[in-house]
Amino acid sequence: AQSVTQLGSHVSVSEGALVLLRCNYSSSVPPYLFWYVQYPNQGLQLLLKYTSAATLVKGINGFEAEFKKSETSFHLTKPSAHMSDAAEYFCAVSDPSRGGYNKLIFGAGTRLAVHP
């Protein structure tokens, strides 16, 4: 079975600082990996996804993530945090061993706070 671990349920950074949100996955097959963002009182929105093409994936709002097979990681980064980045971020992995790629397994989420 596949699973996702997000290290750190809360991360706090200063405006303009580097954002690093960690995600590790377990998978016996090549995974599809995703980062979604959830703003207060809203549904999730796709930031970026990895589908076995380039290992460095660029997403919306200046975010990017790098797939590292050797480390089973897919960490999300942004060089310079903005106040509007404050939200909850979810890493997700597909689960082809359990009914196809449509079953996304989500991590527990990391709440990002950005302070002036």
Added chain:
Amino acid sequence: DAGVIQSPRHEVTEMGQEVTLRCKPISGHDYLFWYRQTMMRGLELLIYFNNNVPIDDSGMPEDRFSAKMPNASFSNLKIQPSEPRDSAVYFCASSPGGGAYEKLFFGSGTQLSVL
């Protein structure tokens, strides 16, 4: 496009009552998913449909939960009878032909409180 539309936004009910949550997916999307979000369990997939047909309902917690998709523009999730442990945010999401591994479009969710 208006996006995925869920109703109601908030539902407060008493234990034992029937609850119906509604979802209108984005027009033209082939897939529809129901998720539940709680502090304890995070985001859980309950069931998903492809072209109005339920494909996988293994995440539905028990027989009290049922979901239907009578046509391409509507789905509902029913809980009968409801229990306090069903309190959660329920999200509906739709996806075009590529499915979840292409992109999920989420609605704003229904906050359910069962007293």
